Amino acid sequence: xxxxxxxxxIDVRFIEGLKACLNCGTCTAICPAAEFYNYQPRQIVDVxxxxxxxxxxxxxxxxxxxxxxxxxxxxxxxxxGNAPGLLITVLRAASQDLGYFTESEKGRQQLALKRxxxxxxxxxxxxxxxxxxxxxxxxxxxxxxxxxxEHIEGVxxxxxxxxxxxxxxxxxxIPQEDLDEIGRIFDETGGTERFNTIxxxxxxxxxxxxxxxxxxxxxxxxxxIYTTNxxxxxxxx
Amino acid sequence: MKVEGKRRIxxxxxxxxxEDQYFYxxxxxxxxxxxxxxxxxxxxxxxxxxxxxxxxxxxTTCSGIGYHxxxxxxxxxxxxxxxxxxxxxxxxxxxxxxxxxxxxGLYTEILExxxxxxxxxxxxxxxxxxxxxxxxxxxxxxxxxSDVIFKFRKEIADKGKYRxxxxxxxxxxxxxxxxxxxxxxxxPSKGVGGAEYPYVLVGMIEGWGGEVIDYPERRHxxxxxxxxxxxxxxxxxxxxxSKKKFDSMAPYKPDFILTNCPGCPMFLDRWQYTLSEMxxxxxxxxxxGIPVLTYEELAGMILGYNPWDLGLQVHQVPVEPLLxxxxxxxxxxxxxxxxxxxxxxxxxxxxxxxxx
Numbered sequence: 054x055x056x057x058x059x060x061x062x063i064d065v066r067f068i069e070g071l072k073a074c075l076n077c078g079t080c081t082a083i084c085p086a087a088e089f090y091n092y093q094p095r096q097i098v099d100v101x102x103x104x105x106x107x108x109x110x111x112x113x114x115x116x117x118x119x120x121x122x123x124x125x126x127x128x129x130x131x132x133x134g135n136a137p138g139l140l141i142t143v144l145r146a147a148s149q150d151l152g153y154f155t156e157s158e159k160g161r162q163q164l165a166l167k168r169x170x171x172x173x174x175x176x177x178x179x180x181x182x183x184x185x186x187x188x189x190x191x192x193x194x195x196x197x198x199x200x201x202x203e204h205i206e207g208v209x210x211x212x213x214x215x216x217x218x219x220x221x222x223x224x225x226x227i228p229q230e231d232l233d234e235i236g237r238i239f240d241e242t243g244g245t246e247r248f249n250t251i252x253x254x255x256x257x258x259x260x261x262x263x264x265x266x267x268x269x270x271x272x273x274x275x276x277x278i279y280t281t282n283x284x285x286x287x288x289x290x
Numbered sequence: 291m292k293v294e295g296k297r298r299i300x301x302x303x304x305x306x307x308x309e310d311q312y313f314y315x316x317x318x319x320x321x322x323x324x325x326x327x328x329x330x331x332x333x334x335x336x337x338x339x340x341x342x343x344x345x346x347x348x349x350t351t352c353s354g355i356g357y358h359x360x361x362x363x364x365x366x367x368x369x370x371x372x373x374x375x376x377x378x379x380x381x382x383x384x385x386x387x388x389x390x391x392x393x394x395g396l397y398t399e400i401l402e403x404x405x406x407x408x409x410x411x412x413x414x415x416x417x418x419x420x421x422x423x424x425x426x427x428x429x430x431x432x433x434x435x436s437d438v439i440f441k442f443r444k445e446i447a448d449k450g451k452y453r454x455x456x457x458x459x460x461x462x463x464x465x466x467x468x469x470x471x472x473x474x475x476x477x478p479s480k481g482v483g484g485a486e487y488p489y490v491l492v493g494m495i496e497g498w499g500g501e502v503i504d505y506p507e508r509r510h511x512x513x514x515x516x517x518x519x520x521x522x523x524x525x526x527x528x529x530x531x532s533k534k535k536f537d538s539m540a541p542y543k544p545d546f547i548l549t550n551c552p553g554c555p556m557f558l559d560r561w562q563y564t565l566s567e568m569x570x571x572x573x574x575x576x577x578x579g580i581p582v583l584t585y586e587e588l589a590g591m592i593l594g595y596n597p598w599d600l601g602l603q604v605h606q607v608p609v610e611p612l613l614x615x616x617x618x619x620x621x622x623x624x625x626x627x628x629x630x631x632x633x634x635x636x637x638x639x640x641x642x643x644x645x646x
Contacts, residue, residue: 122515124471145360180318180355195563200637207628213329221347237421244366282523
């Protein structure tokens with residue numbers, strides 16, 4: 054048993070997620086990601102069961118672990134009570150903590166997630182916030198969202214929200230003392246450290262790739278990771 | 291599978307849902323995209339059913355989308371959840387009800403984790419104490435808001451002004467139901483009806499006069515996939531999942547899609563628009579889409595609430611065809627007005643999907 058495997062194996066989600074896999078492939082049969090990407094949750098579990106650190110390290114540096122949508126459909130169907138989707142969460146955590154995530158196109162996207170959802174959690178107390186969901190970044194949201202975004206205060210008011218105001222209610226302004234509590238929870242529990250790690254390794258990778266990365270959402274590296282798709286991720290037919 | 295067989299399975303998956311005195315926490319996605327659904331939930335609970343539902347203004351996101359995007363560690367999310375439980379405790383409540391399915395799945399997972407690993411619960415309690423000075427007791431009852439509406443579906447039907455009956459034909463309206471993956475796929479015993487044949491939305495549709503369509507991809511994910519939607523480069527995954535469902539349900543000609551997850555109604559609504567723009571496909575009749583509803587919107591329609599109070603104007607796929615079939619009156623001129631009745635302009639019309 055390798056050192057890397059041991060690191061993964063102490064996570065409670067690993068203990069809960071991997072009992073004994075017989076490689077039947079039921080998880081792959083039900084997996085939405087396996088239909089779209091060149092991806093098989095069965096293979097992920099197979100690699101983990103080898104306890105082979107070199108193979109696991111390759112996995113952590115690959116696009117493969119980032120294909121899962123964490124819908125957890127595999128959990129329902131596994132005849133042995135394994136949870137491949139839960140194992141993915143452990144692998145992704147390790148890939149970031151060890152700085153391996155920047156070695157793959159899909160892994161590098163973590164910085165964009167940290168600088169959007171991660172930032173909004175700490176800044177607003179919400180994972181999403183309407184003024185930040187820009188129609189030009191979300192054409193799929195259609196003309197209805199363009200209209201809503203343009204008239205956000207009027208629309209939210211009409212729909213009964215308490216948008217950006219004090220007190221309870223929909224999209225209320227969360228008091229600063231509560232946001233401060235969130236910040237301290239992140240400091241205490243490793244959330245801040247995870248964010249800093251994502252930033253640090255992403256800056257190294259941006260320099261290595263010769264792409265500008267500053268605090269702006271429009272810096273070259275940010276645009277690159279948000280939009281790049283090398284078209285080689287698909288299911289091989 | 292025969293209906294009798296499903297009913298036997300449903301009997302095996304009955305969950306306890308509190309009767310009253312709920313501590314309510316909101317959903318990040320729904321507050322952004324379907325805010326009026328949460329407003330309607332509180333209106334039904336407080337004004338129709340005379341229930342005590344309390345919201346503490348200090349509650350925040352549970353960080354679930356961050357957790358499932360893998361930027362937020364499990365330890366952090368568990369402590370964020372512990373803080374929500376602390377607010378419930380401080381407010382004097384014991385029954386925890388959440389608007390969000392991602393949150394519901396996480397609360398369930400975290401409580402199960404603490405049951406299996408008491409040392410993790412002890413560690414989280416210490417984190418919370420150090421970071422906030424707060425303490426908590428675990429909920430006596432955990433429910434999703436759709437569980438609560440399911441519980442009171444008969445009372446809603448009794449008070450209702452409309453039913454899921456096509457006024458033109460006299461026949462039941464036919465719906466497909468889409469359950470959020472994290473409602474019961476991880477912990478089937480925590481959802482009404484389990485994971486394979488959940489009953490939570492079926493019970494509402496049947497209780498309000500409609501018929502449920504069974505179709506091959508009924509349990510397939512809508513395709514949110516967290517990072518698979520949030521990052522533009524990955525969105526093909528998200529849309530492909532929804533397209534698979536639309537292609538599978540369309541031959542059965544559903545009158546509506548009913549959902550209980552925050553993201554699913556948004557994706558099933560918006561991807562119909564996107565597919566129409568990309569490929570000219572529309573899945574409803576005469577260039578229309580299939581209306582997608584939250585369970586509160588449908589409950590509000592049954593109760594005869596003003597469709598624009600329910601937020602039906604912020605759907606990209608218009609709901610008017612269903613309102614017409616149910617015989618629910620609406621004033622099209624009021625659709626895009628603000629609270630004071632003043633114009634806010636109108637959204638542009640899509641290229642193919644019938645909107646006006």
